[in-house]
Structure formats: structure tokens, C-alpha cells
Amino acid sequence: QKxxxxxxxxxxxxxxxxxxxxxxYSDRGSQSFFWYxxxxxxxxxxxxxIYSNGDKEDxxxxxxxxxxxxxxxxxxxxxxxxxxxxYLCAVGERSNYQLIWGAGTKLIIKP
Amino acid sequence: DAGVIQSPRHEVTEMxxxxxxxxxxxxxxxxxxxxxxxxxRGLELLIYFNNNVPIDDSGMPEDRFSAKMPxxxxxxxxxxxxxxxxxxxxxxxxxxxxxQYFGPGTRLTVL
Numbered sequence: 232q233k234x235x236x237x238x239x240x241x242x243x244x245x246x247x248x249x250x251x252x253x254x255x256y257s258d259r260g261s262q263s264f265f266w267y268x269x270x271x272x273x274x275x276x277x278x279x280x281i282y283s284n285g286d287k288e289d290x291x292x293x294x295x296x297x298x299x300x301x302x303x304x305x306x307x308x309x310x311x312x313x314x315x316x317x318y319l320c321a322v323g324e325r326s327n328y329q330l331i332w333g334a335g336t337k338l339i340i341k342p
Numbered sequence: 343d344a345g346v347i348q349s350p351r352h353e354v355t356e357m358x359x360x361x362x363x364x365x366x367x368x369x370x371x372x373x374x375x376x377x378x379x380x381x382x383r384g385l386e387l388l389i390y391f392n393n394n395v396p397i398d399d400s401g402m403p404e405d406r407f408s409a410k411m412p413x414x415x416x417x418x419x420x421x422x423x424x425x426x427x428x429x430x431x432x433x434x435x436x437x438x439x440x441x442q443y444f445g446p447g448t449r450l451t452v453l
Contacts (some may be wrong), residue, residue, distance in 0.1 A: 263440050274433055274444040276383070319385065323440070328373055330397065330442065334384040 233258040233341045235322050237333035246342050250307040252331055254320030255302070264296055265321040265330065275319055278305070310340045344368075346445035351360060353450045360422040363448045366415055367436030376409055376419050377433040385433075391417065401428050424452045 234257040244250040248339040254265075263282055267275035281287045281303065293306040303322075307314055317337045321330040347366040355361055367374045375390040385439040389399040394411045400407070406425070421428055429452050435442040 265441070274447050276444070277441055280440065328392070328437070329387060329390065332385045332387075 233261075234333050235331045235333040237318075237336045239334055240306050240337040241339050242258075242336055243341055244310050244339045246310060246312060246340055248310055250303075250310045250314065250338055250339045250340070252305040252307075252318050252320075252336050252338065254303045254305075255301055256303070256320075256322045256331070257323070258324070258331070259269040259298075259301065260324050261298075261301075261331075264294070265306045265323070266292075266294060266303075267319040267321060269317045269335065270295055271316075305330075307338075312340045312342055314338060315340045320322060345387045346434055346436050346443055348432075348448050350444060350448060352380040352449050352451075354453065356411070356453050357425055358423040359452075360420065361428075361449070361450060361452075363432050365417045365419070365434030365445060367434070368438070369415070369445060371438050371443075372413045372414075372438035373437035373442075374411060375435040375437070376417070377435065377444075379433060379447075380430045381437055388419070406432050408430035419444075421450075424450075426452045428452050 236255050265280045266278045279289050282297045287294045291308045295304045315330045317335040319335045320333040323330045349364045376388040379385045387399045389409045391411045410420045431447045433447045434445045
């Protein structure tokens with residue numbers, strides 16, 4: 232069974248520091264990788280996606296992908312209290328339009 | 343763009359009653375997904391459609407659940423009869439290229 236694993240947290244990070252969120256996946260055929268943010272009582276919203284090995288940066292967010300290690304991470308620089316949320320990792324295959332979802336990591340940014 | 347629209351936002355019903363959840367996807371999106379989210383099980387895919395055709399309903403928990411998509415702009419998820427264990431937040435998402443966009447969700451409580 233295809234699985235995506237995340238540490239449930241909570242991960243507590245001081246304001247202004249770098250938050251590092253990690254995700255591992257079981258299916259080597261996976262080709263697309265997504266990070267969603269979900270505030271309490273709200274729906275998941277896309278932060279960014281990555282397809283290729285290496286880093287992809289978007290503002291304060293950087294996604295890192297290592298297909299050999301089946302590992303994807305999200306770095307948040309200069310963390311703000313507004314970044315406090317649950318971060319969901321999702322993994323997909325090109326041939327299958329479903330996403331396999333992790334259980335999410337709860338991030339708390341302390342002022 | 344209005345985004346994915348779901349109704350109702352909240353539904354409280356009694357065990358045994360029929361529940362119908364509604365979704366309007368983003369115009370031009372050809373995939374529609376129904377998810378259920380609980381604290382215990384996280385985000386679970388129930389069923390998804392492509393061009394109004396159900397592609398995979400293996401996540402539908404029981405025959406009490408059914409989903410339809412009569413046209414490109416409307417889908418329903420029906421539970422009949424409802425049970426307390428169906429209490430959850432139900433999300434509809436639509437997709438273009440690789441990215442899924444979520445609606446605000448329907449919080450269902452079955453007493």
C-alpha cells in the first residue's frame with residue numbers, strides 16, 4: 232500500500248527561525264509532490280509543488296526533493312506566527328490523478 | 343474566480359436521515375474529488391470524477407454512500423442512511439493540470 236508519512240508534531244519553532252517539515256513516501260513511481268497548508272477549521276490550500284530533484288524556492292518557502300531517498304521537505308524561512316498551521320504533504324503519480332496524503336505536521340511559531 | 347463552492351457549510355442531522363452534500367467545481371476543471379477528513383483518519387479520498395465520469399470509488403466506505411456528477415458544474419455526495427460515525431468534514435476539490443483546489447468543506451454532525 233502506498234504511504235506518505237509525516238511527523239504529526241507539534242513542531243514548535245521560535246519566530247524568525249527556519250521551520251523544517253519532512254515527508255517520506257513509499258512509492259518510487261511517484262512523480263509529483265505537493266505541500267498544502269491547513270489552518271484550523273479551514274480547507275487545505277496549496278503552498279507549492281515540486282517535480283524534480285533539488286530545491287524549489289517561492290518567497291520564504293523552499294521545497295526540497297530527493298527521489299533516491301524518497302524524501303521531500305518544506306523549509307519556511309523567517310517563520311511568522313501566521314505560519315502556525317498543519318502542513319500536509321501529498322504525493323502523486325503522473326499516470327494516476329489521485330494524491331496520497333500524509334497525516335500532516337502541526338507547526339507552532341512562538342512569538 | 344469564485345473557487346470551489348460547497349453547500350451546506352454545516353449540517354446537523356439525526357441518525358438514519360439522508361444527507362446530501364453539494365459541490366460546484368471551478369469552471370474548466372475536469373477532475374473533481376470528494377474527501378472526508380477526521381482527526382483519527384486524516385484526509386481520505388472517497389471518489390473522483392473525470393469529465394463527469396466516476397473513475398475510482400474504492401474509497402467510498404459503504405453502500406450508504408453515493409456520488410453523482412450530472413454535469414461539469416455540479417456534483418453531489420449522498421449518505422443514506424447516515425450514522426454517527428459519518429461525522430466529519432467533507433471536502434470537494436477540483437483540479438487543473440496537477441493542482442487540486444479545495445472548497446471550504448461541509449462539517450457534518452450526525453447525532
